Amino acid sequence: MKTIALLLFFFASLTDISAQNHPSEGFFETSDHVKLKYKVSGKGEVCFYISGGPGQGYSSFELMGGNNLEKNMQMVYMDQRGSGESGTSENYHLDQMVQDIEELRQHLKLKKIYLLAHSFGGIIAVNYAKKYPEHTKGLILANVTLHFLNDESVKEQIEYGNSLLEIKSRALPEDSLSSELSKVSSALRKKRIGYKFLTEDIETIKESDKIDSLHPRIIDFGMAVISKPKDYPEYYADYAPVTKDIHIPVLIITGKKDKAVGAQHYKTFSFPNQKIVIIDGGHLLYYEKNKEFVNAVSRFVNTTK
Numbered sequence: 001m002k003t004i005a006l007l008l009f010f011f012a013s014l015t016d017i018s019a020q021n022h023p024s025e026g027f028f029e030t031s032d033h034v035k036l037k038y039k040v041s042g043k044g045e046v047c048f049y050i051s052g053g054p055g056q057g058y059s060s061f062e063l064m065g066g067n068n069l070e071k072n073m074q075m076v077y078m079d080q081r082g083s084g085e086s087g088t089s090e091n092y093h094l095d096q097m098v099q100d101i102e103e104l105r106q107h108l109k110l111k112k113i114y115l116l117a118h119s120f121g122g123i124i125a126v127n128y129a130k131k132y133p134e135h136t137k138g139l140i141l142a143n144v145t146l147h148f149l150n151d152e153s154v155k156e157q158i159e160y161g162n163s164l165l166e167i168k169s170r171a172l173p174e175d176s177l178s179s180e181l182s183k184v185s186s187a188l189r190k191k192r193i194g195y196k197f198l199t200e201d202i203e204t205i206k207e208s209d210k211i212d213s214l215h216p217r218i219i220d221f222g223m224a225v226i227s228k229p230k231d232y233p234e235y236y237a238d239y240a241p242v243t244k245d246i247h248i249p250v251l252i253i254t255g256k257k258d259k260a261v262g263a264q265h266y267k268t269f270s271f272p273n274q275k276i277v278i279i280d281g282g283h284l285l286y287y288e289k290n291k292e293f294v295n296a297v298s299r300f301v302n303t304t305k
Helices: 002-013 059-063 066-071 094-107 121-131 151-165 174-190 202-214 220-227 240-245 290-304
Strands: 025-029 035-042 045-050 073-078 113-118 136-142 250-255 274-279
Touching: 025 094, 035 066, 035 094, 045 094, 045 121, 059 066, 059 073, 059 202, 066 073, 066 290, 073 094, 073 290, 094 121, 113 121, 121 136, 121 240, 136 290, 151 174, 250 290, 274 290
Parallel strands: 045 073, 045 113, 113 136, 136 250, 250 274
Antiparallel strands: 025 035, 035 073
């Protein structure tokens, strides 16, 4: 009996990070000497959370319901370089963001992981799965974009914004969509309803802002991507076409009222092994529809582990 107990302990330690002498919360240094903040919490299948933004830290997701996943999964949260509490860098290119995930996986001595990405984080997660399929057990894509600021989603945002402003939408040339969205967004902010792209409930935004204010946060990565699009063209490319070549299990969670990435954007994805869950909500389903969100993730992991 003693031998069996020892063997059970040994095999359990292969997947339980907490048994590998790693702190539950701390920093690790990448190969190019950037210190990244990470946290490990929960038990079960290991899942890395990839924040959106670009440049959003992990705290708001974790503390607004993401931590309910920890009942059945071991969540690994990481602030991307130039985000949250992690260090800044001269290199925010996509291949480096992918490599940071891979180096943390190696640091934690994990063979295979799930990736759960939100919003802009989908671009990073899909590119990790494409490069490292042997280490990716499954993808969970929650309200993600795989083509940042694509024309169709921007048109949807403009039309929705105009409806809120009670302005009749008009046909626009493709090269003026960005400037038009800026005008609409500015007008919405003046009326203090710009948050409606994310959620219909202002209390959700207040809760998110409260959490962000309590945690140190930098947005160097996000500012680099947004303010220097010519320096980071890879973040504005369309990654929907590559989904047909990613054969691991994929869960797509989308909101019927998601105006941040577009309620129809998920239809451009073509993973061979994908499951789609549509929830009646906006861009922040993990908070506003937490029970449905957690149940969808749990069912997916239970059928793929």
